[in-house]
Amino acid sequence: MTLILALDFGGTKLAAATVEAGSREWLxxxxxxxxxxxxxLSDIEIMRSLIDSVxxxxxxxxxxVSFGGPVDAATGLVRLSHHVPGWENIPLKQLLxxxxxxxxxxxxxxxxAAVGEHRFGAGQGYDSLFYITISTGVGGGWILxxxxxxxxxxxxxxxxxxxxDPTGPVCLCGKRGCVERLASGxxxxxxxxxxxxKEAHNSPTSTRGEILKYLVGxxxxxxxxQIVSAAAAHGDELAREVLYKAAWALGVxxxxxANLMNPQRFVLGGGVTKAGDSFWATVRKVAQETxxxxxxxxxxxxxxxxxxxxxxxVALGLDVVK
Amino acid sequence: MTLILALDFGGTKLAAATVEAGSREWLxxxxxxxxxxxxxLSDIEIMRSLIDSVxxxxxxxxxxVSFGGPVDAATGLVRLSHHVPGWENIPLKQLLxxxxxxxxxxxxxxxxAAVGEHRFGAGQGYDSLFYITISTGVGGGWILxxxxxxxxxxxxxxxxxxxxDPTGPVCLCGKRGCVERLASGxxxxxxxxxxxxKEAHNSPTSTRGEILKYLVGxxxxxxxxQIVSAAAAHGDELAREVLYKAAWALGVxxxxxANLMNPQRFVLGGGVTKAGDSFWATVRKVAQETxxxxxxxxxxxxxxxxxxxxxxxVALGLDVVK
Numbered sequence: 001m002t003l004i005l006a007l008d009f010g011g012t013k014l015a016a017a018t019v020e021a022g023s024r025e026w027l028x029x030x031x032x033x034x035x036x037x038x039x040x041l042s043d044i045e046i047m048r049s050l051i052d053s054v055x056x057x058x059x060x061x062x063x064x065v066s067f068g069g070p071v072d073a074a075t076g077l078v079r080l081s082h083h084v085p086g087w088e089n090i091p092l093k094q095l096l097x098x099x100x101x102x103x104x105x106x107x108x109x110x111x112x113a114a115v116g117e118h119r120f121g122a123g124q125g126y127d128s129l130f131y132i133t134i135s136t137g138v139g140g141g142w143i144l145x146x147x148x149x150x151x152x153x154x155x156x157x158x159x160x161x162x163x164x165d166p167t168g169p170v171c172l173c174g175k176r177g178c179v180e181r182l183a184s185g186x187x188x189x190x191x192x193x194x195x196x197x198k199e200a201h202n203s204p205t206s207t208r209g210e211i212l213k214y215l216v217g218x219x220x221x222x223x224x225x226q227i228v229s230a231a232a233a234h235g236d237e238l239a240r241e242v243l244y245k246a247a248w249a250l251g252v253x254x255x256x257x258a259n260l261m262n263p264q265r266f267v268l269g270g271g272v273t274k275a276g277d278s279f280w281a282t283v284r285k286v287a288q289e290t291x292x293x294x295x296x297x298x299x300x301x302x303x304x305x306x307x308x309x310x311x312x313x314v315a316l317g318l319d320v321v322k
Numbered sequence: 323m324t325l326i327l328a329l330d331f332g333g334t335k336l337a338a339a340t341v342e343a344g345s346r347e348w349l350x351x352x353x354x355x356x357x358x359x360x361x362x363l364s365d366i367e368i369m370r371s372l373i374d375s376v377x378x379x380x381x382x383x384x385x386x387v388s389f390g391g392p393v394d395a396a397t398g399l400v401r402l403s404h405h406v407p408g409w410e411n412i413p414l415k416q417l418l419x420x421x422x423x424x425x426x427x428x429x430x431x432x433x434x435a436a437v438g439e440h441r442f443g444a445g446q447g448y449d450s451l452f453y454i455t456i457s458t459g460v461g462g463g464w465i466l467x468x469x470x471x472x473x474x475x476x477x478x479x480x481x482x483x484x485x486x487d488p489t490g491p492v493c494l495c496g497k498r499g500c501v502e503r504l505a506s507g508x509x510x511x512x513x514x515x516x517x518x519x520k521e522a523h524n525s526p527t528s529t530r531g532e533i534l535k536y537l538v539g540x541x542x543x544x545x546x547x548q549i550v551s552a553a554a555a556h557g558d559e560l561a562r563e564v565l566y567k568a569a570w571a572l573g574v575x576x577x578x579x580a581n582l583m584n585p586q587r588f589v590l591g592g593g594v595t596k597a598g599d600s601f602w603a604t605v606r607k608v609a610q611e612t613x614x615x616x617x618x619x620x621x622x623x624x625x626x627x628x629x630x631x632x633x634x635x636v637a638l639g640l641d642v643v644k
Contacts, residue, residue: 070616079616128474140582144466151584152450155617162578163612166487173614256484257582260462262473290485292495294392294401295477 002321003027005060005100006313007047010034010109011068011083014043016050018060019314021321024120028054040086044095063096063104064317066112066309072154076106079154105316109309110157111148113302114141116312117267121303128263131302132159134250135270138180144263160184164252182249185225185272192228192242193220199238211236229275243275247282254283255290258297269302324643325349327373327382327422328635331365332356332431333390333405338372340382341636343643346442350376362408366417385418385426386639388434388631394476398428401476427638431631432479433470435624436463438634439589443625450585453624454481456572457592460502466585482506486574504571507547507594514550514564515542521560533558551597565597569604576605577612580619591624 002021008014008031015031030050034043069081076093096104107115114131117123123131127146133139138160142149150156160180161173168177169191181187196209197220212231216222231239254266266287273279284299291297304311324343330336330353337353352372356365391403398415418426429437436453439445445453449468455461460482464471472478482502483495490499491513503509518531519542534553538544553561576588588609595601606621613619626633 142583144471149466149583152586153584153616153618155614156582156584158581158584158614158617161581161614163486163574164488166574167489175612252485252488256578259480259483260478260579260582261464261471262475262478262480264474290497292477292480292483294475295473295480296475 002318003058003060004314004317004321005051005055005063006310006317007051007063007065008109008310008313009043009047009065009067009081010309011081014047014050015310016047016054017310017314018054018058021061021318028056030054034084038084040081040084040090043084043087060100060102060317062102062317062321063100064112064313064315064320065092065096065104065106066109066313067092067106068109070154071106071108073105073107073111073148073150076104078106103320103322105320107148107150107312107316108141108154108157110139111141111150112312112316113269113304113308114143114157114267114312115148115315116304116308116310117269117302118143118146119315120311121308122267122300123265126265128261129265129267130157130159130257130261130263131267131269131308132250132254133270133302133308134183134185134268134272136185138184138250138270142261142263144261159253159257162253162256164249164256177249179249179253183246183272188225188228188242188246188272189223191245192223192239195238195242196220209236209238212239225272226274229272229279232278233276240278243279244282246272247275247279248286251283251286252290254287254299258287258291258295262295263297266297266299267302268299269305269308273301324640325380325382326636326639326643327377327385328632328639329369329373329385329387330431330632330635331369331387331389331403332631333403336365336369336372337632338369338376339632339636340376340380343383343640350378352376356406360406362403362406362412365406365409382422382424382639384424384639384643385422386434386635386637386642387414387418387426387428388431388635389414389428390431392476393428393430395427395429395433395470395472398426400428425642425644427642429470429472429634429638430463430476430479432461433463433472434634434638435591435626435630436465436479436589436634437470437637438626438630438632439591439624440465440468441637442633443630444589444622445587448587450583451587451589452479452481452579452583452585453589453591453630454572454576455592455624455630456505456507456590456594458507460506460572460592464583464585466583481575481579484575484578486571486578499571501571501575505568505594510547510550510564510568510594511545513567514545514561517560517564518542531558531560534561547594548596551594551601554600555598562600565601566604568594569597569601570608573605573608574612576609576621580609580613580617584617585619588619588621589624590621591627591630595623
């Protein structure tokens with residue numbers, strides 16, 4: 001029996017699981033939230049206890065790791081975490097190899113999720129695909145010729161920061177109208193708040209946004225991407241405008257990527273993709289209009305949900321078993 | 323001695339050349355313009371006579387072919403030519419293999435030029451690069467892991483038709499603000515003409531565009547991309563505006579591609595890249611601003627000029643020698 005240990009260092013959550021090669025059910029699974037004052041050392045300490053718990057007395061044959069931040073996959077060196085301090089230049093692969101004395105493979109979470117969907121999810125049988133997660137951020141991971149493509153410096157896949165509207169609102173990255181600035185959950189919420197405030201100022205008697213305001217009891221700080229989607233589903237015109245713009249941005253991004261790389265499939269996951277049929281219809285329509293007529297592709301739902309990075313880590317582990 | 327026959331079916335020009343493996347000088351080289359009423363059959367007939375001329379009594383060990391239009395590189399099937407009728411679904415690789423009884427490799431000209439620059443030009447030693455030609459059109463070719471990446475349907479590399487300005491002018495492809503719509507030579511000329519006409523209408527006494535008009539003897543139909551560049555170099559403000567917009571579009575496109583694929587190098591060729599230092603400075607500056615700070619890359623000049631497809635064809639031929 002070949003035993004794989006899969007680890008997920010998310011920005012807010014740590015998870016460890018064990019699985020036998022060939023199985024699609026965890027032998028054991030544990031997770032814990034990263035505390036508010038976490039740093040790299042405390043994350044590693046928590047992960048060590050999760051590993052102890054899922055391994056018991058067993059020794060894995062390999063370890064696969066998904067890390068929420070830029071990683072040099074060739075060396076398994078973490079460059080940094082955007083959420084937890086202290087991860088700068090931590091040789092995570094080396095640390096784990098020394099501690100557990102088995103082969104280890106580490107990559108960035110979007111790349112690992114792409115591997116997971118390719119091996120076990122919506123990408124099975126598709127050797128060129130782009131996985132996109134639309135959630136608190138917008139990121140992506142490539143599979144080309146059946147293998148992950150991380151780019152020369154491990155930074156490939158950043159569809160969240162391609163510009164689709166150079167006159168659009170300013171993103172945290174400093175540019176205007178990035179895909180992430182229009183389509184991520186938190187930015188959708190912000191866009192809705194700003195539109196509501198503008199509406200209140202310009203047309204105090206307007207009923208646009210009434211349903212959205214009702215859903216948060218008039219406390220605009222409570223608006224989230226999910227609530228914008230819910231309000232849109234209930235017919236709120238202002239929420240629909242925000243959601244349309246998100247789907248439009250994603251569609252333009254996907255169409256541009258199709259022209260550039262011509263993959264077989266786009267696999268979309270993350271909370272924002274639960275927004276409903278009209279969101280999906282807009283994404284697909286705009287992507288098709290943006291791509292050249294000769295460029296064919298499908299845009300499909302991810303199948304593994306939040307477990308995509310962990311299942312991808314299983315695949316990474318399987319690939320380095322000796 | 324290994325002899326390679328390299329063929330270039332350009333949209334307007336046909337060329338054939340022979341070279342010994344390891345050499346960087348043609349043994350023989352012939353080219354002819356494609357006649358105005360050309361079709362696939364006449365192109366093939368002309369090419370046959372060029373081949374006879376460069377081969378003499380010799381038999382090549384392999385043939386590499388650059389074709390100006392979409393090709394299925396795996397089978398060597400030409401899908402179509404955008405310039406010459408009758409090329410729809412012509413099995414060019416098979417035809418040449420049957421006629422000359424040697425291995426043949428065929429690919430699209432932008433992909434083949436990328437291979438040429440990678441093997442013999444500005445891409446030597448760079449195993450991930452994107453070659454872009456900015457000329458009558460804007461196209462591109464990928465080298466990833468040291469090999470061409472054509473995409474699932476052979477359509478990868480179409481940077482000319484990624485949208486950088488959704489409120490920009492309408493492109494022949496039907497979309498607004500494609501890179502090609504702003505940066506190709508003929509569209510730069512059209513943009514200059516339109517600006518001149520607007521200027522004449524709105525501010526008849528304006529001197530913007532004076533140098534440009536002088537260079538074409540006031541016959542706006544004579545404006546070309548090259549003349550816009552020349553006028554800009556002589557200080558013409560209107561021409562500078564057109565050229566800046568072209569460089570800006572290309573820079574945004576390159577920055578977006580860098581975020582998405584993270585290649586080591588961008589290699590730029592084609593007539594428009596002769597526009598001068600301020601054009602290059604703008605391309606590089608905008609590309610850097612568009613890319614995330616962690617994404618590193620270089621933007622360099624192609625070295626092989628108009629011979630890039632033919633040298634790429636040599637590389638294709640070398641790769642299939644038995």
